[in-house]
Amino acid sequence: MIDSKPRDVQIGSIGTNTQVLRARSWSRLRFEIEYGLCRGTTANSYLITADKTAIIDPPGASFINIYLAALQNQIHWQNLDYVILGHFSPNRVPTLTALLELAPQITFVCSLPSANNLHSTFPDEDLKILIMRGKETLDLGQGHILKFFPNPSPRWPEALCTYDPQTQILYTGKLFAAHICGDQIFDDNLYSNSDSHYQGLNEDQKYYFNCLMAPHITHVEAALEKIAHLQVQIYGVGHGPLIRSGLIKLTQSYFQWSHAQKEREISVALLYASAYGNTATLAQAIALGITKTGIAVKSINCEFTSPEEIHTTVEKADALIIGTPTIGGHAPTPIQTALAIVLATSDNSKLVGVFGSYGWSGEALDIVETKLKHAGFPFGFDTLKVKFKPDELTLKICEEIGKDFGQNLKNAKKTHPPRKIATPTEQAVSKIVGSVCVLTTKQAEISMAILVTWVSQATFKPPGITVAIAKERAIECLMYIGGKFVLNIFSEDIHTDYIKSFRRNFTPIEEHPSGIRTIVGENSSPILADAAAYLECSVNQHLDCGDHWVIYATVDYGKLINPDGVTAINKTKTSQ
Numbered sequence: 001m002i003d004s005k006p007r008d009v010q011i012g013s014i015g016t017n018t019q020v021l022r023a024r025s026w027s028r029l030r031f032e033i034e035y036g037l038c039r040g041t042t043a044n045s046y047l048i049t050a051d052k053t054a055i056i057d058p059p060g061a062s063f064i065n066i067y068l069a070a071l072q073n074q075i076h077w078q079n080l081d082y083v084i085l086g087h088f089s090p091n092r093v094p095t096l097t098a099l100l101e102l103a104p105q106i107t108f109v110c111s112l113p114s115a116n117n118l119h120s121t122f123p124d125e126d127l128k129i130l131i132m133r134g135k136e137t138l139d140l141g142q143g144h145i146l147k148f149f150p151n152p153s154p155r156w157p158e159a160l161c162t163y164d165p166q167t168q169i170l171y172t173g174k175l176f177a178a179h180i181c182g183d184q185i186f187d188d189n190l191y192s193n194s195d196s197h198y199q200g201l202n203e204d205q206k207y208y209f210n211c212l213m214a215p216h217i218t219h220v221e222a223a224l225e226k227i228a229h230l231q232v233q234i235y236g237v238g239h240g241p242l243i244r245s246g247l248i249k250l251t252q253s254y255f256q257w258s259h260a261q262k263e264r265e266i267s268v269a270l271l272y273a274s275a276y277g278n279t280a281t282l283a284q285a286i287a288l289g290i291t292k293t294g295i296a297v298k299s300i301n302c303e304f305t306s307p308e309e310i311h312t313t314v315e316k317a318d319a320l321i322i323g324t325p326t327i328g329g330h331a332p333t334p335i336q337t338a339l340a341i342v343l344a345t346s347d348n349s350k351l352v353g354v355f356g357s358y359g360w361s362g363e364a365l366d367i368v369e370t371k372l373k374h375a376g377f378p379f380g381f382d383t384l385k386v387k388f389k390p391d392e393l394t395l396k397i398c399e400e401i402g403k404d405f406g407q408n409l410k411n412a413k414k415t416h417p418p419r420k421i422a423t424p425t426e427q428a429v430s431k432i433v434g435s436v437c438v439l440t441t442k443q444a445e446i447s448m449a450i451l452v453t454w455v456s457q458a459t460f461k462p463p464g465i466t467v468a469i470a471k472e473r474a475i476e477c478l479m480y481i482g483g484k485f486v487l488n489i490f491s492e493d494i495h496t497d498y499i500k501s502f503r504r505n506f507t508p509i510e511e512h513p514s515g516i517r518t519i520v521g522e523n524s525s526p527i528l529a530d531a532a533a534y535l536e537c538s539v540n541q542h543l544d545c546g547d548h549w550v551i552y553a554t555v556d557y558g559k560l561i562n563p564d565g566v567t568a569i570n571k572t573k574t575s576q
């Protein structure tokens, strides 16, 4: 049973002079919502031993002994030159303290906010710190000239990505990570798509994105932009398997998921501050609940956000939620500033909510709630007060509060939006109604076609379709994610002989009767010139359904060739 395995540190070579040390917890590590799939996690640390020796991201206190023992087997403490911090959190302080005792000569390499954290954590130490602002490099010798990319977000203002051109490994920290524990160091073959219950690593990555990235989309996009020009072979992520085979797909997914968040028409601004992380944990769970209702959340950690940005976000948002701890009987100053902005700028018809962690009296929550009530704002939920650190049940309640809030907001906004003109793709997709279609694709330079009748529209955003293909007929390019094909949709007036010629298994188009004209689609698959509409598709998922594969594909582009054509419908009779 997975829970019975003890924590350990798995070590593996991942490139020239480079090793990963994966501190593994097979059971849920903490009660934060990001661990909600309960598949364990790994805290990945990296070791580069060139002329100089550096470690990246030593793990938190719960792994301290096993990690230091594992590291000691790889290096002599006196040879450890640098400790690179991709992010800083209080639970890593005991590990840093231990490292400073074992290797007092170390230099920390980190962003400016991390440097500030280090100084306030070790006020009596004369720390050696190299601050990386984005332009500096660190030469470890033997080609390992490290570059750094500060990647701040409200949750991790101190985040820093590291790139090693020698190994083409990008150490991404939180970006592209997932909480899942396993024996495989890399992601190869972990993207299962044939099992309908468990979607493989994709599911963990998407869940992690929804929990931690979706509320900070602008920061995610800024990070993606910063790293876009790099030649990367491996994402050295902070948690879960290292990304190698799924690197391009995951990067595309991050763009798509971010884009989808921005496309959401209704948005909530979640303004919070959190001195010790408890209110931040609540914020994350509420944000996840709201995200699940299809509403965009913009999380703002008021401590690290300018009043101008808070002002803009508050103005744009359809609803506002404020999260505050109580410190010395008050809300922290950044929350007082944010509240003043809300009261000054926002129209009081916006739905609001208040939450926060407190110790004994929770005055800040009463203050914020009273001010908003006096200003006439309607409340989407009763003020949520949580004593100190939230437990698992509380986080579930937070998620439910988020869902209810999102649903209420949607109901409140249910007006009839102006009719939008359908895009060419939407017009083409709208032609699918139990249609008679011919699926065309290109395999090893040969253009193939087959008649398909079980086709239906499956999703609007993104536009997507399902096609059922008998298992014995499925060909390779339909069976891998990203495989390309064209779905040709016909109108009623198409001659039955034409359609009949596609009835057999996938056959090369040249073997069909002459007179079949094709043009080459953007995705290289042939388009039948006699079609009434066509859709250029990419395979996204497979469902193993008895004697058929049901293939879910997203539509990359579609076009209506004959706008007046009435779609030909499959009228096959059931034989007795």
Ligand SMILES: Cc1cc2nc3c(=O)[nH]c(=O)nc-3n(C[C@H](O)[C@H](O)[C@H](O)COP(=O)(O)O)c2cc1C
Binding pocket: 273, 274, 275, 276, 277, 278, 279, 280, 324, 325, 326, 327, 328, 329, 330, 357, 358, 359, 360, 361, 362, 363, 387, 388, 389
């Ligand atoms: C310096 C300090 C002052 C605090 N003052 C109060 C207080 O006046 N009233 C109260 O209910 N809790 C008080 N607390 C408890 C915090 O509100 C509590 O630890 C809370 O979980 C902090 O939330 P955070 O992790 O989001 O910062 C105080 C805590 C500290 C460390």
